[in-house]
Amino acid sequence: MTGLLTEAEGDPVAIENAQAKGEFLFVCEHASNRMPESLGTLGLSKDALESHVAWDPGALAVSRLLCEKLDGTLIHQRFSRLAYDCNRPPESDAAMPVLSEVYDVPGNRSMSAAERRSRVEEIYLPFHEAVTRAVADRKAAGRRPVLVTMHSFTPIYFGKPRTVELGILHDADGRLADGMLAAAAIGEAGYDVRRNEPYGPADGVTHSLIEYGIRFGVPNVMIEIRNDLIRDKIGQRVMADYLAGLLAKSVAALPAH
Numbered sequence: 001m002t003g004l005l006t007e008a009e010g011d012p013v014a015i016e017n018a019q020a021k022g023e024f025l026f027v028c029e030h031a032s033n034r035m036p037e038s039l040g041t042l043g044l045s046k047d048a049l050e051s052h053v054a055w056d057p058g059a060l061a062v063s064r065l066l067c068e069k070l071d072g073t074l075i076h077q078r079f080s081r082l083a084y085d086c087n088r089p090p091e092s093d094a095a096m097p098v099l100s101e102v103y104d105v106p107g108n109r110s111m112s113a114a115e116r117r118s119r120v121e122e123i124y125l126p127f128h129e130a131v132t133r134a135v136a137d138r139k140a141a142g143r144r145p146v147l148v149t150m151h152s153f154t155p156i157y158f159g160k161p162r163t164v165e166l167g168i169l170h171d172a173d174g175r176l177a178d179g180m181l182a183a184a185a186i187g188e189a190g191y192d193v194r195r196n197e198p199y200g201p202a203d204g205v206t207h208s209l210i211e212y213g214i215r216f217g218v219p220n221v222m223i224e225i226r227n228d229l230i231r232d233k234i235g236q237r238v239m240a241d242y243l244a245g246l247l248a249k250s251v252a253a254l255p256a257h
């Protein structure tokens, strides 16, 4: 330990339904807005710390519902992405952002090399190792994992409303995304579903897909849900039902492994 997290704060990584029989492996990098105590507020207001700036509201709840419906395993990060954004590699400026949308993050400015290292070692690496191990273990056991990373985005970004409701994101491997988009096109739910929106590979958001999906040759997709749709339990359930349908149809259409 290098002194970022205390013993009482526990493991930065949580794994739920580890013994699941299904092939889905859900990953939620921005599940929590909890800040390590040693970092205080990073100089941010209470409002900012409760907003999308610090986490992806609703993403963990929808991930848990999906996990239950599809008998998947869920791995999520227990600390805020402002301490370390687990969907970014350590060399990225966005890993410990000094600016998040319109919010300045004073506590991430002028960090020493040792401080940066402790965030990488105590938050990112345990997460990285847990997801890598989950994928590798399944492959070693002759199973095919299907990687799904779960996110939510703010309906208003830099003052502009976003009309896209659901983003299906992919990098070089679009197998799972293609199937989901095809299923969404024939469905009647009426969501505004788009490929690689509101973000895409050029924004650097496909780190987890590359590390845990493409590198292992396993089907992978990143799901971005507009967070106003998953504010309450009903919205979360409706969205989870819809996504479970798209995922199941897309996986059924993949060639046998």
Ligand SMILES: [Zn+2]
Pocket (backbone or CB within 6 Å): 030, 056, 150, 151, 152
């Ligand atoms: Zn996110």
